[in-house]
Amino acid sequence: MQEKRKDLDVFLNPRSVAIIGATERPGSWGSFIMEGILSRPFRGKIYPVNRRTEKVYGIPSYGDVREIPGKVDLVVVVTPEQSVKDAVRASGEKRARGVVIITAGFGEVSSSGSEKQDELSQIARSFNMNILGPNVSGVFNLEADFNPSGSPVNHLVSTPLAAVCQGGYAFYDLLASGFYRGMGVGKFIHTGNECDLTANDFLEFFGEQPDVKGILMYMETFRNGSNFLEIARKVAKDKPIVLYKGGKTNNSARAASSHTGALSGIRGVHEGVLKQIGIVNAPTMELLLPLGHAVVERPPMKGRRVAIVTMGGSWGVALSDSLEAHGLVVPEFGTGLQKRLRGLGMPARASTKNPIDIGASGLFWDADRMVEIGREVIFSGEADGLILHGVGRPGRIGQSPPPERESFLDAQKQTILGFAALEEAAKIPVLIGTRYSPWQSQAIHEVTGLGVRTYNRVEEIAQVLSCLCWYWQRH
Structure with missing residues (x-):
């Protein structure tokens, strides 16, 4: 846990990023991520990795992440599921500090998918490297103009709020509608299946960032409830946490399981306990932004x-x-x-x-x-x-x-x-x-x-x- 926390900043403030599976093919995640990064004036180095083309959006492409001549802080993986393990291993051999796995088809699908996730985590640990995902839509940091996500953020409003979500696209929709009311977040992390880093890690991380004044959370499960409560109790003393918990009913729990592999009924944390430690329970997902802005600004x-x-x-x-x-x-x-x-x-x-x-x-x-x-x-x-x-x-x-x-x-x-x-x-x-x-x-x-x-x-x-x-x- 302590080693992971030291390097979480790489997911929001890298000096260089490689995109394994980068492409210009319309409708593909490789193009979404590239377009997201290029939609803002990111000041770091961008390295597309695609052995089938010499350039992606005018940027020289490499056949393998290990061929990149410079240092690579962060790797974003958008390859088919069967090649993700090799991509993670190659990233470790390149001495990347972190890997974001966009690719789905793991623990949210089957028990064998969960086993594959475990393999990814083991590989990452062997290189002292952190993984975000798999099955994520990306991250963004508006202050750093860094947006390796599946959503354009030029229309979004940067605020001192940060968001940690186990689901991604629904929150993008909230941000898009919030823009017209001057509401938004400056930093966003989608944790997905959490084979390595979890929402708990980023809650603690944002709790220690002086420029983050409040934290929004969309949770479908608490994978380590006691650890979450320990961290949340500490963070909530200094800054607001506004949380919406999905998967409260049998049907929504089933939907959460197929979405991120979440076990909503297991390792659950009762809403009453959250209130006791000072967390704001958002009764609906749509209220995350209004409540977050209210407790920070009013x-x-x-x-x-x-x-x-x-x-x-x-x-x-x-x-x-x-x-x-x-x-x-x-x-x-x-x-x-x-x-x-x-x-x-x-x-x-x-x-x-x-x-x-x-x-x-x-x-x-x-x-x-x-x-x-x-x-x-x-x-x-x-x-x-x-x-x-x-x-x-x-x-x-x-x-x-x-x-x-x-x-x-x-x-x-x-x-x-x-x-x-x-x-x-x-x-x-x-x-x-x-x-x-x-x-x-x-x-x-x-x-x-x-x-x-x-x-x-x-x-x-x-x-x-x-x-x-x-x-x-x-x-």
Whole structure:
């Protein structure tokens, strides 16, 4: 274990990488990995290995990794299953520090495949070399512009979050959708079948990296549950861990077994134990990114009271239901606060009790007064968290004169930015809820580009605030 941990950095920061099985053939993993590496300005040396061609994407190719004249830090193997063992041995003889095996067809398929995995691990140990995989989709490190993965990452957002996943492509999908909300991870490791290095190793590794502020994990099995708990307990003292555990039911456990060879029902770790040591349990896979960003970026939520400012009364009702279902409360404001809100020009038909319903008042055209309402609430001492919901609307302005349309869009944008600034001023979480994506709403597009996170679902907002409340009371 100790020897492995010394060299995990090679999987994210190599000075040179060889790709055994590199090719330009469309639709092949050899081309995916090459295209991924070349999609960013990686500063290290790139060595394609393919005896059938002289060049791959214009880069000189070698017939054997041992023929490469320079030092090779990392080898990525994308050859057919029957030639993987020879590729690993050749990598060891080249004195590579690590090998990423993309190739599938091992322990996730059969017991004989598991035996082949064991052989790979034995070969690696004989050369004091580490293996990631087999059956992985790759890794990436956006800060190092290193992307030997099956997914282009030019559209992704680099953040101080790192991800360790036993499954790969589903997480790429989450990252692609997260991009439009300014969410992502800076470092990603897919551990696959874990014949050598495991998720535990990379959890410990990321726990020690000062530039990593939070760790996301997708787990289908805990291959060494006691070791995981020991590492997680230590890491969770200093930085958040947000984990989604797949394979909770018999059917999903069977799917996990055929996916990565995971034994979900065996060596399991109960969710209650994870909570005891301070790990955030993501109830769904889709919540990994929102919860991860929340616990890393948001100020502490010190109580359960939530204030709501909404552009429609029905959203206030839905938010209240969902918040209370997750253990939070939406208390009625005191008479003093309600009187001060009326003093800010809120008409009699607009509710000031909590939720505050702005929908029928027309105040959403006045960003300054909207932000003053938020300021009055957040500094009142009557709320531990604040939600602004219903902003970003592009509707009912399409046929308006351009000046009027621009005025409306600017008011929406300034209201959102003003509420976001209140979070920093008051050190209280402020969440922006909208039903519109950045490509539907110019205001949402612009504030997202300025680093403001927005939330599209009522349930997600409630989950995030509930998570913040639990996490900061626990820590």
